[in-house]
Amino acid sequence: MTLLIDQSKKPTRYRSNEACVKHFCMARGCSNWGAFGIGASFKAGKPGQWFCSEHIAQAHKQLCTETRKPSDIPDYLLPQPVRARKARRERNFKKQQGVLL
Structure with missing residues (x-):
């Protein structure tokens, strides 16, 4: 089964503290905290895609198949x-x- 990614859930910065970023799981229908990031580098300005522990394995498999075995x-x-x-x-x-x- 293909993991559906909701692009509207991209990471955003808190207004009160620009150094902090809130990133929820980008799997469609999931509202858990996105603790695992793929392709994230805030120093380089790349927000990446974030997933919870339930979806990270499937997301990693789906998003990294071209570059990893x-x-x-x-x-x-x-x-x-x-x-x-x-x-x-x-x-x-x-x-x-x-x-x-």
Whole structure:
């Protein structure tokens, strides 16, 4: 299923403090705080796209497919079953190489 991104939810600066930016999850229909940013660099003036913990893995997969392989996605962004499979594969590979006894 494709993640629908609501472009009207772009990050905005607080009027009272220009240094602070409010960024909510940009997934359509979600109102959670966007704690994870993709392509954000406030020093460079790039607001990026922000997502909550529920949508970041899917957004990362959808937005970064051109530049990254699935194996490059950090473990903390992967759902638990995927992390477990990845860890099992790594253990089996090390056993085959004789690293683990």
